[in-house]
Amino acid sequence: MNVFGHVISWPQLYGQLLIGLINGSFYALLSLGLAVIFGMLTIVNFAHGAFYMMGAFGAYFLLKLAGLDYWWALILSPFAIGAIGAIVERLFLKRLVGLDPLYSLLLTFGLALIFQGLFQNFFGASGLPYAIPKQLSGAYNLGFMFLPVYRGWVIVASMVVSFGTWLVIEKTKLGAYLRAATENPTMVRAFGINVPRMVTLTYGFGVALAAFAGVLAAPINQVRPGMGADIIAVVFAVVVIGGMGSIMGSILTGFVLGVVEGLTKVFYPEASNTVVFVIMAIVLLIRPAGLFGRAS
Amino acid sequence: MPEAAFAQTPAAVLKLKGLQAWYNESHILHGVDLDVREGELVTLLGRNGAGKTTTLKSIMGIVGKRSGSITFHDRELIHLSIDRIARLGVALCPEERAIFASLSVKENLFLPPEIAKTGAMTADRIFTLFPNLRERLSSGGGKLSGGEQQMLAIARILRTGARFLMLDEPTEGLAPVIIQQIGRTIAELKREGFTILLVEQNFRFAATIADRFFVMGHGRIIDAFANSELPGKMDMLHEALGV
Ligand SMILES: Nc1ncnc2c1ncn2[C@@H]1O[C@H](COP(=O)(O)OP(=O)(O)OP(=O)(O)O)[C@@H](O)[C@H]1O
Ligand SMILES: [Mg+2]
DSSP, X not given: OEETTEEOOHHHHHHHHHHHHHHHHHHHHHHHHHHHHHHHHOOOOTTHHHHHHHHHXXXXXXXXXXXXXXXXXXXXXXXXXXXXXXXXXXXXXXXXXXXXXXXXXHHHXXXXXXXXXXXXXXXXXXXXXXXXXXXXXXXXXXXXXXXXXXXXXXXXXXXXXXXXXHHHHHHSHHHHHHHHHHHOHHHHHTTTOOHHHHHHHHHHHHHHHHHHHHHHHTTTSOBOTTXXXXXXXXXXXXXXXXXXXXXHHHHHHHHHHXXXXXXXXXXXXXXXXXXXXXXXXXXXXXXXXXXXXXXX | OOTHHHHSOOOEEEEEEXXXXXXXXXXXXXXXXXEEETTOEEEEEEOTTSSHHHHHHHHHTOSSEEEEEEEETTEEOTTSOHHHHHHTTEEEXXXXXOOOTTSBHHXXXXXXXXXXXXXXXXXXXXXHHOHHHHHTTTSBGGGOOHHHHHHHHHHHHHTTOOOEEEEEOTTTTOOHHHHHHHHHHHHHHHHTTOEEEEEOSOHHXXXXXXXXXXXXXXXXXXXXXXXGGGGGGHHHHHHHHTX
């Protein structure tokens, strides 16, 4: 194949598609968390990238300090980082309810810088290694390409967690509480539901999703203080494209844009780092509320 | 049981004493005194902006700043949070109905948790009162007509087991035939022993179901009387309500 003067081979195409799907898995998990948080708290959580990074460090600490392996980390790290998120909500974000969203934006942005700075201070900017768990090492031969087992796992895990979250929000009683409180928190409280606690837990859950993505990422990239800052700009673009607060929108947009980015790398590598932002600009011009968002 | 016990007036379910309320800096309620007795239907009248909705919201705990006393079954509510008040058995059907558009009718109906084991209406009983709702269960909450929304808003608080209901202008903006249906429903609820505080502009409607009236003006109660005294109050009401 010859496109734009590049000679493209099929293995190269499959390879980039796979990388695109992997990146999309992270975009989906991260933008999903942002959407969940935005829906309930109407805040743009700029600390999301930092929590993602802390999730990866959580896995690293659990291994180094407690000897707990990847599988433990997959559960414990999101739990711990989610708890930190809940504390952040209780201590800081709660006080900003009703104020201009700019305040919570600045607060979470400041927190992100502090968290990242702290980790950089103690661990330097370079990465710490985290090995792929032995159950997930090796590769499948799919006939047309080799699929590293771990990468396949990341895609599956991300899809299961993303769609599971969607199911809970759209189809369960708990999800109905969340949707109702998103629309009219006062009325939900007037039915006897402790909405402030629900808000805290929702923020904690969104943060836990970011930390979960961080644990998934640890064996792929190294564990680095800057890993969150690197990915978060694209994730915010994904959220804008998908539409703020749309759960399914953020999941689908995450996966699709990962793939689009991968394909761009094949067909027009020069644009691969900017294609998401170009799409964002176009979407903002045509549908300011995002592809799946409802105009308000 | 001694005969005298039946002769006594029923105990007050709700008592407001010197209730004041503010929205930010604006002082809206200037000392409201009001009581609702067990099994009674009390109607709060008053012209637009008199503070009727603010009174109900203050009882529910929704108004941020309030002072004075609100007792519910002798329990002080003034410092309790909204959800605590709700869990004591106070239910509000708000003026704007507040049907959740992102939830189906069914989800709306079953959203409020049961706050009491006894006294909660079964779904079947609710569908007998509001047959229209059964057919609309899978519709989106945003797709209902005004009348259907009002019925859903009332039905929604009947399922919780709350025995004290506050209904804020349930007939507002509805067609006469729907108003009649809602009137019959409220009368039925009263027969079933619910205690009801109703806000209405339409006192002809209220006269058919109320035991007592309170009239509000500028954040105060300006008159209170029993339904039987209504004929003698007509001139005052026309004046106070501007109708
Ligand atoms: N959220 C608010 N913030 C500030 N002022 C308010 C708010 N809600 C109501 N008010 C004011 O409080 C006063 C009382 O309003 P309230 O809604 O209690 O009146 P009401 O008797 O229910 O009137 P209506 O018959 O129109 O429903 C009005 O002057 C209104 O403008
Ligand atoms: Mg009102």
